[in-house]
Amino acid sequence: MREFIVEADGGSRGNPGPAGYGSVVIDAATGETLVERAEYIGVATNNVAEYRGLVAGLRAARELDPSATVRVRMDSKLVVEQMSGRWKIKHPDMKPLAAEAARILPPGQVTYEWMPRERNKHADRLANEAMDAGKRGEQWDAGASRAELDARVPVTPAAPEPSGPPGDATAGAAKAREALARSRPPADPPADTAQEEATTHTDADLRAARTVATPAPGPAVAPAAASASSVGSAAVTPAVTPSVGWGAAPDLGAPATFVLLRHGETPLTPQKRFSGSGGTDPSLSDVGREQAERVAAALARRGTVQHILASPLARTRETAGAVAARLGLEVTVEDGLIETDFGAWEGLTFGEVRERHPDDLNAWLADPEAEPTGGGESFAATATRIAATRDRLAAAYAGRTVLLVTHVTPIKTFVRLALGAPPESLFRMELSAASLSAVAYYADGNASVRLFNDTSHLRP
Structure with a gap:
């Protein structure tokens, strides 16, 4: 049985504000990126955008192979804990999105794990490409985004600044x-x-x-x-x-x-x-x-x-x-x-x-x-x-x-x-x-x- 990794993220510049999501489906055996999805979704909260990214990633995985097992990795502790059943879903905007995500594949085929935000760069980049496109009045286009990305030159970062260490x-x-x-x-x-x-x-x-x-x-x-x-x-x-x-x-x-x-x-x-x-x-x-x-x-x-x-x-x-x-x-x-x-x-x-x-x-x-x-x-x-x-x-x-x-x-x-x-x-x-x-x-x-x-x- 095939196994996919779905990495998803969403962002909102204002919470609520202009929002977008990004999802990537990866072959767990080879590490190959199989599908990228991103979309500007208009004004929404960050959590709504994250759930929309999850839904898009799960749908992409189902389109590739509806029988595959899926390991979802997100830096959103909220989404991971709610979809794993450990946290209650209280917000009315979250409930229908969580239900929609749960219906895409049988529960036994999907597991959820949290990962640090710095490891979720791929999906995060897609989400922000989508928000950038929305700002221009466009929708995200994978080809245009790849061309822009390839034209950039990385620069080595400096060392982080230390910081110091409430009361009553x-x-x-x-x-x-x-x-x-x-x-x-x-x-x-x-x-x-x-x-x-x-x-x-x-x-x-x-x-x-x-x-x-x-x-x-x-x-x-x-x-x-x-x-x-x-x-x-x-x-x-x-x-x-x-x-x-x-x-x-x-x-x-x-x-x-x-x-x-x-x-x-x-x-x-x-x-x-x-x-x-x-x-x-x-x-x-x-x-x-x-x-x-x-x-x-x-x-x-x-x-x-x-x-x-x-x-x-x-x-x-x-x-x-x-x-x-x-x-x-x-x-x-x-x-x-x-x-x-x-x-x-x-x-x-x-x-x-x-x-x-x-x-x-x-x-x-x-x-x-x-x-x-x-x-x-x-x-x-x-x-x-x-x-x-x-x-x-x-x-x-x-x-x-x-x-x-x-x-x-x-x-x-x-x-x-x-x-x-x-x-x-x-x-x-x-x-x-x-x-x-x-x-x-x-x-x-x-x-x-x-x-x-x-x-x-x-x-x-």
């Missing part, structure tokens, strides 16, 4: 999460670093925070955080010299740089209590106000911030106000930067939540789609919101340095998405009050984490 009540969650994991029977291998969660994986979401990656063509401002794939019809991999600080490598142009400032301490911060958007809205403590003045002075010395945006909560607006007064800038309130709503856990310590709501807490530690007790916001929902905010702001502030004064979970989520790290990495980052982090988003779609949890400005 979630600081104690790592140990509890690990204990919970040890108490369970082993599941399927976790596929190294799962690189997405439902509805957050745009074409730019999951690029590792490297200073070098294959570029994304398309508009001058690509979606914010980048994917680790080769994106678009370009096969050139530019050499990028890592730069220190918040500047851009000159051959990529100035990035949209987000300097991420966590607000100063409130009375709840040293007690490590859940303090989100669903409970009281505490102001800064005396310590927090001193921290805000210190970070303001540090940013004034650096002199690179051009705009200031803040979450609508009191502690972030107060922190931003201190910086704005020092820099002579205005503060724009950005609702997308608000902290996660922790529901009934607001104001409680991690230990108190564990005593009062142990089952809900365990679910929250294990599943990014689980909500805190009382209808709070899940980490998956937070990531969706942050990804949309990031894309919108990166487009609006291309080539500018913007201070985003926000909270623990949003900052950790910005960093997680830029690194392509799995959801559980949120529990493994420490983020101090009034700390600075920075992520740069380039015009080619690449993302670079430049700074994390810097508190040097708080030292006497």
Whole structure:
């Protein structure tokens, strides 16, 4: 019996935005590429495009040999886990596409496996060729794409730039999460670093925070955080010299740089209590106000911030106000930067939540789609919101340095998405009050984490 490998991918420049998919069918025995499929599908989300790519690949495999076994390989953790039956399909747009994919071949003939995004370059390139064609008002043509690709000359990439290593009540969650994991029977291998969660994986979401990656063509401002794939019809991999600080490598142009400032301490911060958007809205403590003045002075010395945006909560607006007064800038309130709503856990310590709501807490530690007790916001929902905010702001502030004064979970989520790290990495980052982090988003779609949890400005 013949065996095929189907590699598929999809992308959306905006999520939702102009979208396309790519699929390739490979002979498992010889490694020969048998079929390539790609299509511009108009405005859609990234996940819809990924599922459309899967459907196209499975159909191509069936056309070649309906009796063949098929091994599907995708870098979409969401699609792989849902099609394998391990994750529920909740989104209404995903259900009919998953059902359609499941009907193409008998279930026993198809298996699914996750692979790192950098190994899915073939399908990713096809998807971006399709999106490029759609931008020109055309549909993808294999012959034209091959001719363009052959005309390009690869360039040796530079070495990646190293990056550094969120806080309140979630600081104690790592140990509890690990204990919970040890108490369970082993599941399927976790596929190294799962690189997405439902509805957050745009074409730019999951690029590792490297200073070098294959570029994304398309508009001058690509979606914010980048994917680790080769994106678009370009096969050139530019050499990028890592730069220190918040500047851009000159051959990529100035990035949209987000300097991420966590607000100063409130009375709840040293007690490590859940303090989100669903409970009281505490102001800064005396310590927090001193921290805000210190970070303001540090940013004034650096002199690179051009705009200031803040979450609508009191502690972030107060922190931003201190910086704005020092820099002579205005503060724009950005609702997308608000902290996660922790529901009934607001104001409680991690230990108190564990005593009062142990089952809900365990679910929250294990599943990014689980909500805190009382209808709070899940980490998956937070990531969706942050990804949309990031894309919108990166487009609006291309080539500018913007201070985003926000909270623990949003900052950790910005960093997680830029690194392509799995959801559980949120529990493994420490983020101090009034700390600075920075992520740069380039015009080619690449993302670079430049700074994390810097508190040097708080030292006497």
